[in-house]
Amino acid sequence: MTNTQLSLVQIDNYGPWTVTPEPRREMDLQTLQSRLFADLAQFVGSRNGYVFFTRFDNMVAVTNGLDDADHELLQDSIGNRYPVTISLGVGVDPSPIEALESGTAGLQTAGSAQDGDRREVLSGSTLSDAERAGEDVQIAHFDVNDATGKYTDRLNEFDSFIQIEQGYATLMRYLREEDDALSFFVGGDNIISVCPAMTEGDYRDAIRHVSEEAGVELKVGVGTGATAHDAGFAAKHALEVCREDGTDVEFDRPHAELAD
Structure with missing residues (x-):
């Protein structure tokens, strides 16, 4: 039986940021998105996880093996090096879509993706070592x-x-x-x-x-x-x-x- 841990990665307030104080150059935005994805892939990949870019302002990571401290470190690393921050919603379930639903609900409860006051939310719980198995x-x-x-x-x-x-x-x-x-x-x-x-x-x-x-x-x-x-x-x-x-x-x- 699987037990998938998924982390929804969502850039905070990204839509409004792209047009404030005026619309930003499209290739600058594409460059930021691609570099952010590369850094996320390197961080999560070095801990044996996978990241998928989906819409770039939202990304989905398979994070079995990463704990709360890893997620917090990822947020700190991105916040220190980028003009944007990320929020993370974690969900665990035998069904991947249910795990993603759980992670998504945590972020939606904390506030809208375009809420200027929502910053670096970390919601949900990761699998403990005792809960992990070889066929998760x-x-x-x-x-x-x-x-x-x-x-x-x-x-x-x-x-x-x-x-x-x-x-x-x-x-x-x-x-x-x-x-x-x-x-x-x-x-x-x-x-x-x-x-x-x-x-x-x-x-x-x-x-x-x-x-x-x-x-x-x-x-x-x-x-x-x-x-x-x-x-x-x-x-x-x-x-x-x-x-x-x-x-x-x-x-x-x-x-x-x-x-x-």
């Missing part, structure tokens, strides 16, 4: 079959992007509605999903749905672990088995078995 996180790493041959080497970049994004959007909605999983585009033709304890049949249903609805063929490697890094790295190994064996769904195996 399930990560699925999806990959488009032959994206280079079908899209990159045949279409212009924008049309390739449309095809990949249609597949992503279809998968994202399906897994959210059917399995309470959260899916994030991570570049190229790769999608990472944070999932509850799903079965091989669940993943096959998702792949079939995307093929029928969007015409995009997927394969997926699935891993479990105590942290996002552990589960995600196992998923990467499982995806390599898909590539080597020509299969659609593979769950992580011990490295010794992979070597054989």
